[in-house]
Amino acid sequence: MTTLDTRSTTLVGADWASARTVAHGCLPPLAAEHVSVGHAHRRVLASDLVAATALPAFTSSAMDGWAVSGPGPWTVTGTLLAGGSAGPLAPGEAVVIATGAQAPGGATAVLRSEDGVVVDGRLEGHVRDGDHLRLAGEEAHRGELMAPAGVVLTAGHLGLAAAAGYDVVPVVRRPTVAVLVLGDELLDHGVSARGRVRDSLGPQLPAWLDLLGCSIRSVARVPDSLAALVEALISVGDVDLVVTTGGTAAGPVDLLHRAIEALAGRLVVDSVAVRPGHPMLLARLAHRVALLGLPGNPQAAVAALLTLGAPLVDALLGRPLAVLDQVRSREALAAPGRATRLVLARRGDAGAIAVAHQGSAMLRGLAEADGYLVVPTGGCAADDRLAWLPLPR
Numbered sequence: 001m002t003t004l005d006t007r008s009t010t011l012v013g014a015d016w017a018s019a020r021t022v023a024h025g026c027l028p029p030l031a032a033e034h035v036s037v038g039h040a041h042r043r044v045l046a047s048d049l050v051a052a053t054a055l056p057a058f059t060s061s062a063m064d065g066w067a068v069s070g071p072g073p074w075t076v077t078g079t080l081l082a083g084g085s086a087g088p089l090a091p092g093e094a095v096v097i098a099t100g101a102q103a104p105g106g107a108t109a110v111l112r113s114e115d116g117v118v119v120d121g122r123l124e125g126h127v128r129d130g131d132h133l134r135l136a137g138e139e140a141h142r143g144e145l146m147a148p149a150g151v152v153l154t155a156g157h158l159g160l161a162a163a164a165g166y167d168v169v170p171v172v173r174r175p176t177v178a179v180l181v182l183g184d185e186l187l188d189h190g191v192s193a194r195g196r197v198r199d200s201l202g203p204q205l206p207a208w209l210d211l212l213g214c215s216i217r218s219v220a221r222v223p224d225s226l227a228a229l230v231e232a233l234i235s236v237g238d239v240d241l242v243v244t245t246g247g248t249a250a251g252p253v254d255l256l257h258r259a260i261e262a263l264a265g266r267l268v269v270d271s272v273a274v275r276p277g278h279p280m281l282l283a284r285l286a287h288r289v290a291l292l293g294l295p296g297n298p299q300a301a302v303a304a305l306l307t308l309g310a311p312l313v314d315a316l317l318g319r320p321l322a323v324l325d326q327v328r329s330r331e332a333l334a335a336p337g338r339a340t341r342l343v344l345a346r347r348g349d350a351g352a353i354a355v356a357h358q359g360s361a362m363l364r365g366l367a368e369a370d371g372y373l374v375v376p377t378g379g380c381a382a383d384d385r386l387a388w389l390p391l392p393r
């Protein structure tokens with residue numbers, strides 16, 4: 001289980017950049033574990049991956065043809081397939097060789113099958129020394145760095161790790177997360193009606209958290225009662241992070257602050273000066289679990305997840321706080337009062353342009369966008385360069 005540090009101050013109404021920094025600074029990285037190479041896709045490499053062998057490990061033929069020794073013509077003495085091996089060639093000798101077969105000792109080149117001809121039992125053709133031989137170590141020497149600690153392993157990394165001799169790779173343990181969805185008005189199925197609204201966070205949050213690198217342990221609905229919320233927070237079990245949705249504000253059944261108090265929890269961040277998403281919070285509960293409280297408005301919840309949750313998860317994964325790209329805003333954008341504004345946008349060659357349906361209770365804009373333009377307090381003019389917060393994919 002993960003612990004937040006014990007600083008006693010609570011950041012109230014934090015500016016957006018400080019909130020990210022504080023979230024990133026409050027959790028130590030998780031331990032490493034070893035997983036088989038084939039199961040390490042998108043995991044964070046825990047330590048440098050160095051080649052366990054030279055690449056390639058031995059000199060081999062890059063073509064189908066003949067391995068030859070010295071100048072021709074040559075006497076063909078046998079056949080060598082990939083996976084096989086043969087004794088050394090003497091000058092003037094050759095063997096039929098398949099692509100990938102280890103070159104016999106004494107081989108000076110490979111003559112491609114289309115470039116040679118056997119006349120009266122003698123092989124004729126023209127090669128230069130070294131032709132079509134893949135030399136041992138030409139890609140990497142043993143011990144050379146293949147991928148640094150902290151990278152997110154791609155499919156290409158997995159192939160490279162296997163080629164470099166690894167059965168298992170060291171990766172950072174995935175942060176385990178329990179999701180609690182608050183709100184008696186929510187429906188799990190069908191169409192919103194008669195004041196009840198379909199839960200749209202339960203289905204999407206696990207996907208976002210998975211993309212951030214987390215392992216989802218549970219997704220549960222919690223009734224609007226303090227006792228039920230406290231019980232749910234206690235019962236999440238041994239997870240690194242609890243993510244709640246809803247109940248962050250000051251309405252009659254917005255119970256999250258009261259539940260944190262009941263559990264002798266401590267608020268690390270209590271609201272952020274950003275729109276949407278401002279009632280978000282980050283807390284440490286007495287039973288030492290970290291709690292990320294996302295607002296109930298669905299788009300606001302995602303903005304909050306990316307504001308506090310993404311840096312928090314990066315810290316758990318031992319990764320630095322993401323440095324955001326700068327992109328040109330194709331239009332002037334307003335930002336309210338003293339808050340940063342996160343504007344859903346699509347990024348193109350000429351800059352980023354806001355999408356329609358930006359409301360914090362709306363989801364069309366989120367489905368359309370590929371990230372948020374981070375509009376500073378006071379707004380921006382067309383062509384201003386702004387930070388770009390990408391949606392995880």
Ligand SMILES: Nc1nc2c(c(=O)[nH]1)N[C@H]1C(S)=C(S)[C@@H](COP(=O)(O)OP(=O)(O)OC[C@H]3O[C@@H](n4cnc5c(N)ncnc54)[C@H](O)[C@@H]3O)O[C@H]1N2
Pocket residue numbers: 181182183185186197198199200201202245246247248249250251254277278279294295296297298300360361
């Ligand atoms: N007096 C004030 N009222 C509100 C303020 C404020 O500053 N002063 N802030 C508003 C903002 S901004 C937000 S965001 C919300 C945050 O409220 P909560 O986190 O307490 O969320 P709820 O009240 O539970 O729900 C808000 C809204 O979202 C709908 N909702 C909740 N969960 C889901 C879900 N899983 N799927 C779909 N929709 C969901 C819920 O029905 C409400 O409509 O507070 C404002 N109020």
Ligand code: MOO
Pocket residue numbers: 274275276277278279295297300301360361
């Ligand atoms: O900021 Mo609320 O978080 O606008 O929907």
